[in-house]
Amino acid sequence: MVAKRAQFQIQQMAFMIVAVVIFFVLVGMFFLVYQSRNLQGNYEQLQKDEAISSLSVLANIPELSCGSLCLDLDKVEVMANKDYSDFWALGSVKVYQVYPESSSIVKCPAPNCNYWEVYDSGQKNIKEYSTFVSVCRKKSEQGSVYDQCEIGKLVLGVEE
Amino acid sequence: MKRNKFGQSEMVGFVLIVVIVVVAAMIFLVISLRKDSGEILKSVDVENLISAVMEYTTGCAIVYEPNYESVEDLIVSCADNEICSNLDLPACDYLNETLDNLMSGLVLTESQISAYQVDVFEKEGEEKLIPTVSSGGCRGGVSKAQKLIPTSNSDIVFMIILCKSDV
Helix, strand or coil, rough: CCHHHHHHHHHHHHHHHHHHHHHHHHHHHHHHHHHHHHHHHHHHHHHHHHHHHHHHHHHCCCCCEEEEEEHHHHHHHHHCCCCCCCCCCCEEEEEEEECCCCCCCCCCCCCCCEEEEEEEEECCCCEEEEEEEEEEEEEEECCCCEEEEEEEEEEEECCC | CCCCCCCCCCHHHHHHHHHHHHHHHHHHHHHHHHHHHCCCCECCCHHHHHHHHHHHHEEEECCCCCCEEHHHHHHHHHHHHCCCCCCCCCHHHHHHHHHHHHHHHHHHHHEEEEEEEEEEEEEECCCCCCCCCCEEEECCEEEEEEEEECCCCCCCEEEEEEEEECC
């Protein structure tokens, strides 16, 4: 009788230990999934920041730049109107003027245009990254020349 | 009597385990919720937006036309209480109007931005040069950046906080 009771108690303890272990394993798995999701989010954010930093490098090349994160629209137009496909090791390079805002996107060259397709490789699997830049051009008023800067977006396409 | 005591001690053990698990779960929840809600990320994208906004040519000329001020110059002129001679407007009023138009225009073109807040204040004392420019209801992640603008009197902080759906 005593041996049976002891057996029952051992069984009870074993079940309890198994239940507790399963519970903690489940909690641990939940915690790991949560952490890995956070890690994935952080990784994507870092990747995006790195891409945007690369965009800053592109915005500062002398062929396009008029200063720090500033695109010279006269240079952009020259680059957009000629075939410099050997120059770009990228999927695409586009420039949009975002402010002052326009009701529609008009590709340059055209009157009141606000979109310059500097380069398009024609590739289909392209992931685009963009960042804000200032887009400037020389203007003349009352005999004086000055820089008129507006706000634009530089969009870079890289093969996925 | 002995059996009753044995049952009681088992119950106490079970209750202890439950209490420990609940406390651990509460701590985990509090930490994760605090991390999610209050965190404002420093963003390269917003830093670049600030650079672009700083260079934007306004319609205000302090001395003569067409020597128009950029937003950065206009902030310095506002701190010096200058007046836009071509518009006959105080630089601070025009700065406020420009930033309001600019940010609302950007929200129209950027569907990811659900809300924004722009503050221009002195670094020392944190006195605001213009009222806070803000709009929208925040959905998604919050990211911010700031730029320090040196002036003859005291440094000025220009700060943008954006709510973006993809952050």
